[in-house]
Amino acid sequence: MNNSIALKSILTKEIQRFMRIWVQTLVPPAITISLYFVIFGSLIGSRIGEMGGFDYMSFIVPGLIMMSVITNSYSNVASSFFSAKWQRNVEEMLVAPVPNWVIVAGYVGGGMCRGILVGLIVTLVSLLFVDIQLHNIWVIIATVVLTSATFALGGLINAIFAGSFDDISIIPTFILTPLTYLGGVFYSISLLPDFWQGVSQANPIVYMVNAFRYGFLGISDVSLVTAFAVIIFFIVTLFTIAMTLISKGIGLRS
């Protein structure tokens, strides 16, 4: 059994899926990000002044790109895997000799591809509004790859448990969006009172946004080592959970 062919098949199917519906998957993040730039960057941002030693627009760019990566890698896997369950075409993989890790890797890889592609589109749109500077490209690449993997895994777990389309929008609405908005996208957590700084440190998105911002601007509210340790911890934990759920057939086998 050639697992690389199976992996490539799932990955190709996933990429074909989001490319086929590009109006729903690739265009909206570009429009949303433009609105953020117009409102928070140009209109309000010009009155805010500097944040962390940079003008507000430059400060929020990394956070906004990361927000798009998080949302898209999560929702790609959540909706694709749930719709495969709903249409029952997930059975195509379950009856075939595809190891569980290949299923997880294929779907997560698909989510990462969409997250990273959307991140790239959003970065290009940002160039229309602001000059982007690069401090450390490797930190940028490592952060975006690891963050998209984390949230693609999260989306997969969400889809495994989901019993209806509502269930794949509840987590993004009630957990993911608040965590992202409170994750230091729009402000430096050093501005918060000590207590809320402590609370923010429990939010994994803070580490992702700050590591990513470090790659662009060279500033971060948290240390890079801690940030990568936290991200890797989440990847390992979520991967283990996803593998266990699929091996047990939760939500997939009766």
Added chain:
Amino acid sequence: MTYALEISALAKTYKGGFQALKGIDLTVSKGDFFALLGPNGAGKSTTIGVITSLVNKTAGQVKVFGYDIDTDLEKAKSFIGLVPQEFNFSQFEPLMNILVNQAGYYGVPKPLAIERAEKYLKQLELWDKRDDAARTLSGGMKRRLMIARALMHEPKMLILDEPTAGVDIELRRSMWDFLRELNQQGITIILTTHYLEEAEMLCRNIAIIDGGEIVEDTSMKKLLAQLDVETFVFDIKEGTPITELKQFAEQSTDITYRVIDDHTLEIDLNKSQNLNQVFSQLNAANIEVQSMRNKSNRLEALFVSLINKKSDSRKKKQQNADVGAN
């Protein structure tokens, strides 16, 4: 001897306590054309679900070409092609993608997968639709697509769960020819169906399942030999008064005649009787027969009687248990 399929003491209890399989034993030889029959909810789809790993079993053992699904699941899966009862492909993908991806899950390289997809799409008359989204196909085309998909890795055993449900007669017959051809090429075929005629026409061996238990497991020939009464329908030449037919039917003591209308007689014959007797009696009464045919499905009668017997014995057991409990 290695069987294509060996099931022993297979049991499945779903969450909520419903016992779908109560420890069934079943073997299917290599190259067989095997029917698994049973009423709705008998356990057919659960059995297929366990074999194909879509349903987790509660107890028992399943071996596919000698490979145990508990220890060699991936190897066992590689021998099986499944055509499920419900449509289970992505409605939005083109046919070609569905087939090539499915082959990919079995490790078939893309160039070979494209070659096979072309072969099966042409054989199943879907080639013109290869770039269309699956949702645009008719019901019969969707069934054929699932057959093509199940063959993409060239399995040694094909399992079809109600493959001709909702398919018109002409298409059903062409699908039968296709399946016969596959079986002649050496592919073991296991079929569940509601059309008992289908099982009778295609299958060499048969198991009947009811209430999660196997109530019969034998060859089609032996099963049909159990049938002791056959019904024939006689078309009588027009102009014979119905009163005359009724009088004839009433007077007959050894053979049972039923008058359906003024030109149709139905006759039940058991093994000790023969058609010569019938024709002699009809000749003597000056009743002219224009044509004759065998009524409906012989297997259907047998199936119903087996299921009824089982259900009676279950009721008796339950009554005895109730009495014991009192």
